[in-house]
Amino acid sequence: MVYPAVPIINGERTLRHFPTTALLLILLATLPTTDVVAQATQAIDTPADVRIGDIAISQPWARATAGQTPTGGAYITLRNTGGAADRLIGATTPAAKQAELHIHQMDGAVMRMRAIDAIELPPGASVSMGPGGLHIMLLALKSPLKEGDRLPLTLRFEKAGEVAIEAQILGVGATGPLDKRAAAQGHGHRP
Numbered sequence: 001m002v003y004p005a006v007p008i009i010n011g012e013r014t015l016r017h018f019p020t021t022a023l024l025l026i027l028l029a030t031l032p033t034t035d036v037v038a039q040a041t042q043a044i045d046t047p048a049d050v051r052i053g054d055i056a057i058s059q060p061w062a063r064a065t066a067g068q069t070p071t072g073g074a075y076i077t078l079r080n081t082g083g084a085a086d087r088l089i090g091a092t093t094p095a096a097k098q099a100e101l102h103i104h105q106m107d108g109a110v111m112r113m114r115a116i117d118a119i120e121l122p123p124g125a126s127v128s129m130g131p132g133g134l135h136i137m138l139l140a141l142k143s144p145l146k147e148g149d150r151l152p153l154t155l156r157f158e159k160a161g162e163v164a165i166e167a168q169i170l171g172v173g174a175t176g177p178l179d180k181r182a183a184a185q186g187h188g189h190r191p
């Protein structure tokens, strides 16, 4: 399934303006304040990794939706800690009629997203989803995703089976969660 790129997901805008955003971030890095970066990267109490079999799932989050936008995006980081390959083959949520695994790809000069059957997880692999990249596409949302709420998600792996997790819903323009524990240990990007 191929979707028109522009109006569907906020990640598209982020990607199209990447050179500007990158320049802005570089400029900001030279300044003493990180306020603008902080707006995009929200500190949350990241729950401990969820494990199912050899698969570790971390940093589950979703973007709040604006108005009555019928689609949304959810993102997770996956790590295969075992010696055998596995695959993420699906996701479901009570918050949407349908959830699909999507990837963004260039189609000529246009960035489009398309549904994929699975996300491969070879032994030792670490896969991060994010706006403009791999994502769990939520179609026909039953209600808008509100910042601060939690989105229940069930992930289905070919070998490890099914696991239920909750994704923190961050702001409409969020680019990802910032782990407060990591920040406290000095690995974060905020004081």
Ligand SMILES: [Cu+2]
Pocket (backbone or CB within 6 Å): 009, 102, 103, 113, 114, 135, 136, 137
């Ligand atoms: Cu998508």
